[in-house]
Amino acid sequence: MERLFIVTCYDKFMSTSAKNVPRRRGRPPSGQAVPAAERMRRMRERRKSAGLKPVVEWVPRNPEPAAPYSSHRLLEARSLAMHALIAHKIERDRTLLETPLGNLKRWRSRWQNDPPRWFQEWQELMTRPWPEIAALITEPSENAARLRQSSPFAGVLSSDERKRIYETFRA
Numbered sequence: 001m002e003r004l005f006i007v008t009c010y011d012k013f014m015s016t017s018a019k020n021v022p023r024r025r026g027r028p029p030s031g032q033a034v035p036a037a038e039r040m041r042r043m044r045e046r047r048k049s050a051g052l053k054p055v056v057e058w059v060p061r062n063p064e065p066a067a068p069y070s071s072h073r074l075l076e077a078r079s080l081a082m083h084a085l086i087a088h089k090i091e092r093d094r095t096l097l098e099t100p101l102g103n104l105k106r107w108r109s110r111w112q113n114d115p116p117r118w119f120q121e122w123q124e125l126m127t128r129p130w131p132e133i134a135a136l137i138t139e140p141s142e143n144a145a146r147l148r149q150s151s152p153f154a155g156v157l158s159s160d161e162r163k164r165i166y167e168t169f170r171a
Contacts, residue, residue, distance in 0.1 A: 080148070082162070083153065084138045085157060086137065086153045086157060089156060090134070091130075100126060100152035101152075104126060107119055122150070122151075137151070
């Protein structure tokens with residue numbers, strides 16, 4: 001059985017005239033290239049003749065009316081703003097702390113046998129010093145947002161203060 005070997009050998013003495021010339025990529029230049037502006041003009045003409053209209057604005061002409069309810073982020077921002085105002089009011093008048101403590105006492109009578117986990121968290125939190133509580137209720141973290149959803153601070157803000165915040169964060 002015969003074996004066939006193919007050997008490729010590069011000749012060191014090949015033409016060296018193009019050795020120092022930098023190699024160009026792509027097509028060789030023809031000198032007949034069309035400028036970019038002319039290409040765009042031709043493309044627009046083709047689209048126009050095909051019946052397509054140019055897009056000149058990105059805003060919808062008839063925007064849909066706003067949804068009647070806020071998004072989740074908007075609700076969280078509104079809750080944070082309300083608790084920031086609550087913290088500010090309680091900082092000026094510490095007797096307002098009686099309102100959340102009264103709410104917790106009322107909730108305790110409601111859930112004597114099986115209190116929710118958030119109720120127990122708020123009971124523990126309300127035993128801390130006020131600066132720690134204020135820092136927690138105004139914190140933009142996920143944990144603080146979760147706790148603000150079941151806040152015992154209802155009743156600290158007046159109806160006008162609440163209305164002003166609701167109008168500010170209207171969807």
